Amino acid sequence: MMRDPLIDLPGYALRRAATATSGELANLLKPLDLRLSEASALMLLGENPGLTSSRIGEVMGIQRANMVPFIARLEAAGLIERDPIDGRTQAILLTESGEAKRQEAHRIVNEYEQSLMDRVPAAHRDHLLPALRALWV
Amino acid sequence: MMRDPLIDLPGYALRRAATATSGELANLLKPLDLRLSEASALMLLGENPGLTSSRIGEVMGIQRANMVPFIARLEAAGLIERDPIDGRTQAILLTESGEAKRQEAHRIVNEYEQSLMDRVPAAHRDHLLPALRALWV
DNA sequence: TATTGTTATACTCTATAACTATA
């Protein structure tokens, strides 16, 4: 009854899939009062304590300028603390409550990621991640 | 030298791939003064003249409330016009200049989508779209 | 001179609630 010229475009499908799944996971994280990007940062810091703000931004693809309110919110929530390295650089560390929050987030995220893969037909499943990596410069 | 626990998560890779590629295409469309979503709408209207605002929103996953400024901007740019169906419903039609813009956008988008697929290793290429469709509810 | 963190600002996309006019 109508022809949709968009659904055959991989880039369009990529955007739709990303916004749909991001919204789902964001809702699962809402009870923790964590945004998606914040949960990601906690997980990154869990494996790499003491990263600087700039370095976190590089890894996660967030610009330095945008890291300022980002880190400030995590600090205000008591999840991280800053440990000065020298006069201009600060190591970011999880607080005790940040580590607890990280564990909760980790469980929710991993469970969701598993459910995502379950939704992908088995024949395509192993191809998804490598294909995505090729697009994500 | 650092372990990134995020890059193995398909949902995370999906977001990164989507934002990276969306940004690239958005830049290609900037000379046309078209946003990504606007180019998509023009392409949709090209195949389906006379869709209502609500219907466009349903197909593209944009909420009714957000369609108002969206359609208003396209109208202000002279790319579409509204043709009242009854007292509360209006068909959206491409103007002549909207159709011209649609053709330009179509060329740029299709070229970019092709380049996207070229970036995906051949072994994974045919799996990408079906995998994405399974995630995009 | 280059880098880290910062301020200020703007734009795009998404989300929610509630209103109006009409079917």
Added chain:
DNA sequence: TATAGTTATAGAGTATAACAATA
């Protein structure tokens, strides 16, 4: 009573330019 379009508003992510303090 349900629907199409609308208003208002907020939040999240991204982008750019410019600055201060420090290395």
